[in-house]
Amino acid sequence: MIAETVCSAVSAAGLGIAVVTAYRKRFLSAARIAxxxxxxxxxxxTGVVGWVADTAFSPSAWAGFVVLGASWMLFMGTRAVERRRGGTRKERREARAAQQPEAAVAPKASAPSLGPSTRSASRPASAPRAGAGDEFSDIEAILKKHGI
Incomplete structure (x- = not known):
């Protein structure tokens, strides 16, 4: 009964403020306040206030909130431990399998060449290649995309 009276008084005060705001020719603000x-x-x-008042003063409702809080804490604690360990066993097994190198079909073709350079002597080392402009435009596009 008291909650309904307080809500009615708050609404009446808000409508009064809305009228004063509309009098000052601020109709959009007045409509929002109303x-x-x-x-x-x-x-x-709708009866929500009565339900909230009954819930707020009910010991069993508070016990339910405590149980929900405890379950949330357990859930978050297990997630934190799982992250610290690196995931579940299945995820760790999959990560280890992904890290193992697979046998290459042509190991010589996929290995980088560490031998002497095959650059022709007619072209200086600092001269840009023909397709270098395309590479730089791609890099510029990526940097612009990320705001750099």
């Missing part, structure tokens, strides 16, 4: 001030009355009329 909308906010009608919410408590709507909650009283």
């Amino acid at each position: 909308a906010y001030s009608l919410v408590p009355v709507g909650l009283v009329m």
